[in-house]
Amino acid sequence: MTAKSQKSNLTLIERLKQFANQSANMLNLDVEMAVSMSQPIKAAVMIIGGGEDKVQDRKILRAFVENSGGASSRIAIIPSASREPEIIGRIYHQIFTELRAEHIEVFDIRERLDQTPEEVEAQLAGITGVFMTGGDQLRLCALIAETPLAIAIREKTQKGKLVLAGTSAGAAVMGYQMIAGGGSGDSPNKEMVSMSIGLGIIPNIIVDQHFHNRNRMARLMTAIAAHPDKIGVGIDEDTVAIFEQDHMMRVMGRGTVTIVDPAEVSYSNQLWVSDTAPLTIHNLRVHILSAGSKYNLAKRSPLSPTI
């Protein structure tokens, strides 16, 4: 890292802090009072659509710290999706410090590590929450997918011993099938989306992020047409889909979570048309879910708010 980029990085953090303090003052709040009480870990996978509020209420990041144990949370940040892991790691370190996590460290992984199970166990000892930043999901998977560390994080998360959050690229990797890239502004066609393999935290979903913000409905439908055994989960910016242990997903934040469910698809031309030909897909079921909504992933069914 050059001296110049270190300086601009510090400046960015200072400006973020100033903005946070100003915002808090305006709201007659005290940032330093934003203490989460020490509380038991509430295991969850928190899939954030990118662009989460980092300077004002920080509702989603605060919920991550609270789920991870509040004042007794012990957070690991994995900034490896980013080309600027040091900068982005430091930004989230600062935020989680202000949110009063007990312990924060950055796993600044820049090459695939061949750790022993014992080394991984020692590295994760006491960690209650892992946060994966944005960047490039292919980069993140190239660095950690199926390494001993990623396998251990997956196992601990699936056993309810860890809160795992990811935003943007860190969200994209949550399924087994992963959207690596794609486009918009065209009739749905196979060239619109490129797929790869993610971390398989929740294997039966395909995540898309910055969802309505970047007009990604067509690409998620295209991805789902190719993988009709999965459920599409499109998450808007500053919005989180929180998957808990009971197969329930609930929505928090400013936008929506869109479910694209192919369970009833009765016909699709996906298998035999060319990559650029328009797709035909009959009977997709779509739910648009805003804050407070719940969805049962096992039953493939949204819960009516009156229930």
Next chain:
Amino acid sequence: MTAKSQKSNLTLIERLKQFANQSANMLNLDVEMAVSMSQPIKAAVMIIGGGEDKVQDRKILRAFVENSGGASSRIAIIPSASREPEIIGRIYHQIFTELRAEHIEVFDIRERLDQTPEEVEAQLAGITGVFMTGGDQLRLCALIAETPLAIAIREKTQKGKLVLAGTSAGAAVMGYQMIAGGGSGDSPNKEMVSMSIGLGIIPNIIVDQHFHNRNRMARLMTAIAAHPDKIGVGIDEDTVAIFEQDHMMRVMGRGTVTIVDPAEVSYSNQLWVSDTAPLTIHNLRVHILSAGSKYNLAKRSPLSPTI
């Protein structure tokens, strides 16, 4: 119209013609051989998503002339959606001439006309096909909606005595509820779409055009959330949804027609949330239909190609 704009207009038509001739030569075709045989009118409402091919195969415009009677078709062009009705009228006049319509005239309506039923009957006498161009759907409706002419066109179309086609703005007006404008790139919310009243040709649909090209899925879903008694029909560019007398819709062209069917919607917060709040909608049914697909509007059901 200034001499300059007349000149550039002629130049445009000349260039369109040259391009058409060149394309035809390349394909070893003869534009002048593009004669539709005289044939009986095949009544239909042809809703074109804008940007239809005007210079190469002209498949959609050719189908319009053929449905209107081919070599015995008598076409009226309504260019009133456009701010340049003379230019756009002349372009389509030229195209339909090359496609060998028997008779073509332009209804260059620039103010609301208070015609008698007899005057309208005389104006439409012998007309087998009416084509509404692109432009601004609010302008088109302000000029013709519920005038004696528009009422007569609607009646003749619904009785199967007329082929009515509209592209872009001319497509938007086909429903009773009409999308007048809106945005994209945001979580679905009521401010994303502004509604108005169309010509009511097919009253129970809400049309959106340039559909996937301009990422309009969220706005169509928002429109449908506000009007759950309607069916959303989103039509891509160079694509047409052809509604025939038996409640069948079929798709022709380069892109897709997207059906958004709210028949099974079990919950929506549309009625009580603010205009900027994100929507919740449970159980939308979506069909993506490419060329050759059929959809039964009465049964709300796509036809499997194997049937």
